[in-house]
Amino acid sequence: MQLLIDMKVRWSLTYIMLNRTEMNKEHVDTFVYEMGRQELEWARVGQFADLLSYADVAQQAFSSEQGSTLHLAIPALETLYKAWSSRAERSKYVRFAPALKAAAAKVDEYYEKTTHSAAYILAMLLNPTGKMAYFKKHWPEDLHNDVLSAVEEVFKARYFEINQVTSESSQQATKKSRAGGLKKLIHEVLSDSEDDLSTDLAPTSIGDPARPWRAEFLAYLETVEATPPAGMSTIQWWGVCISVT
Numbered sequence: 001m002q003l004l005i006d007m008k009v010r011w012s013l014t015y016i017m018l019n020r021t022e023m024n025k026e027h028v029d030t031f032v033y034e035m036g037r038q039e040l041e042w043a044r045v046g047q048f049a050d051l052l053s054y055a056d057v058a059q060q061a062f063s064s065e066q067g068s069t070l071h072l073a074i075p076a077l078e079t080l081y082k083a084w085s086s087r088a089e090r091s092k093y094v095r096f097a098p099a100l101k102a103a104a105a106k107v108d109e110y111y112e113k114t115t116h117s118a119a120y121i122l123a124m125l126l127n128p129t130g131k132m133a134y135f136k137k138h139w140p141e142d143l144h145n146d147v148l149s150a151v152e153e154v155f156k157a158r159y160f161e162i163n164q165v166t167s168e169s170s171q172q173a174t175k176k177s178r179a180g181g182l183k184k185l186i187h188e189v190l191s192d193s194e195d196d197l198s199t200d201l202a203p204t205s206i207g208d209p210a211r212p213w214r215a216e217f218l219a220y221l222e223t224v225e226a227t228p229p230a231g232m233s234t235i236q237w238w239g240v241c242i243s244v245t
Contacts, residue, residue, distance in 0.1 A: 012060075015049060016056075022042070022049065047092070058077070061076040068123065070119065070123040071120075071124045071126070071127040071234070073114060074134075077110060077114070078111070081111060084104040085100070087100055088100035121147050121150060122154055126238070128225060128226040128227070128234065128237060129225050129226065131225055152214070152217055155213060156217075159212070159216070160213070
């Protein structure tokens with residue numbers, strides 16, 4: 001099995017290179033001995049490969065030719081940051097501590113950039129298999145409303161764009177008692193009964209005439225998670241959903 005050469009422009013290659021080296025360490029030891037060098041410190045090589053494996057997993061989360069992966073951005077960055085920053089404090093990885101702290105700081109820098117756009121959390125809520133699940137499990141409760149507010153602002157703008165109404169005429173539009181397109185979609189595609197809906201999101205505000213978009217917004221969030229058919233991406237799933245409304 002041929003050894004690999006590291007390339008700075010190829011993601012995860014350092015990790016792949018070290019794994020390949022470990023798999024062939026018997027031959028590598030022979031080569032090093034013949035070169036008159038000291039034995040490789042395999043324990044340190046293994047530790048380094050383990051640390052790089054977290055970055056490889058995060059990178060792979062963004063790599064897909066068949067579907068969107070933006071909804072994995074925040075979970076991947078948070079997991080990578082937690083893995084590296086926590087290991088920087090362990091005596092086992094003391095030799096790697098400066099590099100781990102610098103790497104975690106760089107991950108945090110990229111993570112902060114996700115706050116510049118609602119696209120990242122919006123992609124997570126538009127993923128029918130998760131919706132608010134990740135935020136409820138990993139984020140403090142006081143941030144849940146911030147997430148919902150940010151996404152609702154985007155939903156509101158799109159609602160007015162689709163329905164061609166303005167803020168001034170929104171109350172009149174609601175009096176026509178139109179069935180929400182997304183609410184209809186949920187019942188047709190997911191076939192969930194109203195008894196299965198969650199009550200965590202204050203359903204008493206659904207009929208607020210000052211916020212006509214909220215009925216459809218909460219109808220989607222309160223319905224149990226859906227699982228698209230095998231091989232169907234989130235974008236394809238939404239395409240099918242729109243076609244049946």
